[in-house]
Amino acid sequence: MAIETAARAALIDTLTERLGTAAVLTNPGDMESALVELRGLYRGQALAVVRPRDRDEVAFVVRECAKAGVPIVPQGGNTGLVGGGVPYGGVVLSLARLDRIRELDPVNATITVEAGCILKSVQETADEAGYLFPLSLASEGSCRIGGNLATNAGGTAVLRYGNMRELTLGLEVVLADGRVWNGLKGLRKDNTGYDLKDIFIGSEGTLGIITAAVLKLFPKPQARVTAFIGCASPHRALDLFDRLREVAGDQLTAFEYMPDFGLGIVLKHRPGTVRPLSGHHASYALIELSSPQKDADLQRRLEAVLGQALEDGLIEDAVLGASEAQSLALWGLRENLSEVQRLEGGSIKHDVAVPVSRVAEFIEAATKACEAEMPGIRVCAFGHFGDGNIHFNLSQPIGMDKDAFLAQWEHFNRIVHDIVHGMNGSIAAEHGVGLIKRDELVLYKDPVALDLMRAIKHTLDPQNILNPGKVVAMGESNPATFPAPAILP
Template sequence: MTASGSTGTALVDALKARLGEAYVLTAASDLEGHVTESRGLYRGEALAAVRPRDRDEVAFVLRECAKAGVPVVPHGGNTGLVGGGVPFGGVVLSLTRLDRIREVDPVNATITVEAGCILKAVQDAASDAGYLFPLSLASEGSCRIGGNLATNAGGTAVLRYGNMRDLTLGLEVVLADGRVWDGLRGLRKDNTGYDLKDLFIGSEGTLGIITAAVLKLFPKPHARVTAFIGCASPHDALKVFQRLREAAGDQLTAFEYIPEFGLEIVLKHWAGAVRPLAEKHNSYALIELSSPQKDADLRSQLEAVLGEAFEEGLVQDAVLGSSEAQSQALWNLRESLSEVQGREGGSIKHDVAVPVSRVAEFIDVATKACEAEMPGVRVCAFGHFGDGNIHFNLSQPVGMDKREYLAQWGRFNRVVHDIVHGMNGSISAEHGIGLIKRDELALYKDAVALDLMRSLKRTLDPQNILNPGKVVSIGENVPMAFPKAG
């Protein structure tokens, strides 16, 4: 769907008149960063990219686009991994100027922020008020809150604090026709009908444009201990996780799984990275315990659990960070993994979730299946062990042509996603559906659920102008969902 010449010109003129010419971009050079997916897998096109300054200007843009029947694709930090922000005609709506911290309420333990706020800025504002906003991602210096909400982002602290849906109390949303739903309430109990905010969180801009949110804050951790352990298998790592969860409860903040191949490529490509343990191990886990109590003896607690696990052969070696710098060095091994994997050539990525009880089994079964499918493929299965979310990524065989390898994306989807589905899992854990998994969703989602999703889309966006072709397809003319090979 796109605008005819006269309609498009009239729309752009109307947007310039309200927003100002400097905030309505139409030159090809200015549009470049708004039409290309961050990894270069997709490239789209747009009539214009607009940068409204507040909610009312967002509403104006939606009203004018609705009148003209022109699609609107929301943009934040463009750090998405599923092609959800790629436009195929229409107007790109950049929310980067909506970047105010509207309010911090220490007593209610909430922070109200606009959708264009960079995640790190929200973390810092919470810290300045003596609190913690716990969402933590490798892209936190560039991703924006609107995108975090649109994809229901998770990150490394989901085990303790939950994902964005768990961290959100209220929303402000502009609807497809330009009306504004003001749901900015910091209430922890509100049973006045349907919980509308959960419709928009995770909807990837297909049901409405989130412009602001009320987010939960938590007490700052004053005690923290980090450990890096080596195990013989993911099954042993899972047993260690279970022991720690039983012993530490919600003081167990993170339990991140890393395979030997993942550690090897970090050591190879990340400047300053040092192998934390003397010997190589099949599986590793990065563990963090934290507490708001300054005198909490987390180190002794962690040492006791790991000591018992060592005696039983579940842990083969371990190191605890003895300083903040050492703990951060251990975290860097995990946080740099996504970036360095791209330096090993083409990477076919799967962001999946299975029940925690089956996560080790999944890694074993899926690894063997993929290696049988393509000898030489290098499995890099890592991620958030404690909530069942594994980034099951596949690096190309050494020496294979990258384009030829990426052309096998659909083939590996069948292998991995069939296994996930058979374990009652999800083909998308925290990155969203976007374009890359839209057709996959139709294969695995319950038919009634898909029908309900399409009904919601038609009800809230009857013209299908909000990020059309993403998440669910309702007949629009959009590209095939598989990424381009190259």
């Protein structure tokens, strides 16, 4: 143990000598914010939080940690929701200082950014150049591009533009031995072998550390219309989606779903919010159409579709945003939903995906099963209807003890995930696997796929030092020396 302690001290000295004392934090108070994720489900441990300034310093840190056999947990904005950024001992490698916009190529319609860039900054830089970077998340003011890539983030515009995998043309990655793979090419076509970037996107920092990326830009929308719709059921909302997709094509930018309970808690907890429709409806849809053409008469098109849908009984009521302010207010009803759930007590969360054709069936089946299991449970199923991604969250019954409710998390996982699996869906849609779903994969993932994942992990990270214990279990070595994050009460 004395040798191990001395080796760790030597590592910290080596890192401090190269990066400086301000970039190697070892004081517990300075490290605190890096040890617990946004939802506070786990508390990790770390020898230090290291804050390199550039790719070369990242590579240096990785090389030295590899020599010492010390785990590395890469972190961006630490806005994850599945325990993927909680340190498993070792060193937290913060990418926050890698925040440069390296290049914006307007003709190629690409922007090359470092992993520490805040998503909102990338959006604003693209906007100032007359372009759109379409990834949009509730945490866009604090999440960072590296984390978006590591989790293959989706967001509200996936229906039109795709998730981060579709938005990325090239990567720069520091490998587990400190070598740098330079794949920063802004090419739409490149068939010179395997598409290596897709191995790292969505890998949650377990295969390599992304330090920069070439991202796609799109024409900025010049016309936009937003509507909020009330429907009698998820099935009617799905029927409306199918009709809109047929009529509007790729002008249908977003189709977000939320239940009456979800709207109710936003109105309850967010001052200034107003019920957009008279009365209550079982299901709501937030719809956006957009076009790069200024003269696109999107409002007329949407009004025609909604008018016919009302006559056909697909919808019960609708309102269109008559101004930019009204459209933003409608979007606020959806964007505040994730945050206000915590104000209703304990919340058991499931980020799942099923085929779009079965999304309404899933919501109704899973709701019925959970309500039968625990009378009084409040289902908050919302999300991205157009790509089948539903956040199937369960709020505790009124008056129930929060800890007693959260103790049922695994039990409700079986109920919800069994239904998802039966519909040929995925138990991890856009938040990732991290710690919280790692052992769930063994129950639902194809065994051959798991073998392939472990083989790739072992090949790229034979020492298992990159974010160990996340996504796939590799028989984490020396647990007494580097213990797993603790589950918080």
